[in-house]
Amino acid sequence: MGTRKNARDLTATEKTAFVAAVKALKAQAGGRNYDWFVSTHMQYFAVVNSHRYAHQSPSFLPWHRQYLIEFENALKVHNPAVDLPYWDWTVDRTTTSAPWTSDFLGGNGSGGNGPVTTGPFAGSANWRINVSSSTSTSLRRAMGGTLPSAANVSTVLGVSTYDASPWNSSSGSGMRNRMEGWVSPNIHNSVHVWVGGHMALQDSPNDPVFWLHHANIDRLWSQWQTRWGYDSTRYLPGSGTSGVVDLNEVLQPFTGVRPADVLDHRPRYTYA
Amino acid sequence: MTLDRRDLLRYGAASAAAAATAAGASYVTSGATAATPAPDDPRDFDQEYKGKKIKGVHDKGNKKHKVSINGKKLGIMVLQVPVAEDSRETMDVAISALTHYEPFPIDERDKKDGLLKLAKKAVETLGDAELTDLAGDDHDHR
Structure with missing residues (x-):
């Protein structure tokens, strides 16, 4: 069982190992390499087979949970000791705090919307962007704006109903749409916008911080489950909802994996 | 006429x-x-912004609005979001391949410049880069 740690608590050795594994996956020829993960996120942001899998739907949380598990397993092929770290943006809220240090993910882009200039992902020679909406082959960031606060998170975790009809971006009640961010207090979306650069694009996994951000979203869902229950009745909808991944429908493209299969993550990993 | x-x-x-x-x-x-x-839809635009040519054509009927930056297509998706927490009333917002997590409210009245605001933010995000073919892929989020 793995333990996912706060990025600010990683040792120098753990930081080096994570960066090396991410780069090894990037350099991997074929298979589910790093760019496969970028392409898959782009593809499943949209409607696939008349279903919304990854975004604007109840399966936003279980789809990304499985996506992170697949990514973490892909890293472990290169180094079994690596676990995904998370970035708690309610605590580390500046452009120079964890994880933006030169020994880990590097800092802000230059000149507001330019390439990252520090750390192991600076410049296309160190980290080449291959699949993107932008012609920039260097990773970009444009940090600024407003990150969610601890009070915002507390409000969302206090919503006991998982999700609500019509099960998309227009759901006015329920926890999921607040967490995803199509309704106030906008948790997940606002962090993508705050980092800016590639994190603002449909190919946002090009920035390795994507995994740390989504590990934190997954951690918050885990906290919600701890408070309101891990059992399958807490996920909605249960069955019979067209265009939406019900409890026992498959989270494509993850063959055979249903929301019911990922609700209890504790046998596989926990958060420290 | x-x-x-x-x-x-x-x-x-x-x-x-x-x-x-x-x-x-x-x-x-x-x-x-x-x-x-x-x-032309009165909301349409064709202008230069920060050194890039931005063009927007609204599709009132089907909400399949079109935006290009320096002649390259930017995929646009219109979503409905609640006007407020716990509200069943919704409004149209536009996101794009470049402003994927930042909805811009758009209508024919007080939010009629939503698509223009989106295009300008996309230009700022691009900086000195340009759109690729991938940016033009149509995504139906509805």
Whole structure:
């Protein structure tokens, strides 16, 4: 069982190992390499087979949970000791705090919307962007704006109903749409916008911080489950909802994996 | 002038007449026929912003709005979001391949410049880069 740690608590050795594994996956020829993960996120942001899998739907949380598990397993092929770290943006809220240090993910882009200039992902020679909406082959960031606060998170975790009809971006009640961010207090979306650069694009996994951000979203869902229950009745909808991944429908493209299969993550990993 | 079937479908008769008036003499003297393109949506734009040419064409009927930056297509998706927490009332917002997590409210009244604001933010995000073909992929989020 793995333990996912706060990025600010990683040792120098753990930081080096994570960066090396991410780069090894990037350099991997074929298979589910790093760019496969970028392409898959782009593809499943949209409607696939008349279903919304990854975004604007109840399966936003279980789809990304499985996506992170697949990514973490892909890293472990290169180094079994690596676990995904998370970035708690309610605590580390500046452009120079964890994880933006030169020994880990590097800092802000230059000149507001330019390439990252520090750390192991600076410049296309160190980290080449291959699949993107932008012609920039260097990773970009444009940090600024407003990150969610601890009070915002507390409000969302206090919503006991998982999700609500019509099960998309227009759901006015329920926890999921607040967490995803199509309704106030906008948790997940606002962090993508705050980092800016590639994190603002449909190919946002090009920035390795994507995994740390989504590990934190997954951690918050885990906290919600701890408070309101891990059992399958807490996920909605249960069955019979067209265009939406019900409890026992498959989270494509993850063959055979249903929301019911990922609700209890504790046998596989926990958060420290 | 004549109003073709497309105009009537697009605007309804009354607003089509108003739009034709607003479009001015050049439209009328061009000799409108069934082959003449429908009048521009007043929300459309074609301008330069921070060194890039941005163009936006609204599709009132199907909400399949079109935006290009320096001639390259930027995929646009229109979503509905609640106007407030716990509200069942919704409004249209637009996201794009470049502003994927930042919805811009868009309508024909007080939020009519939503698509222009989106295009400007996309230019700022691009910086000195340009759009790729991937940016033009259509995503149906509805």
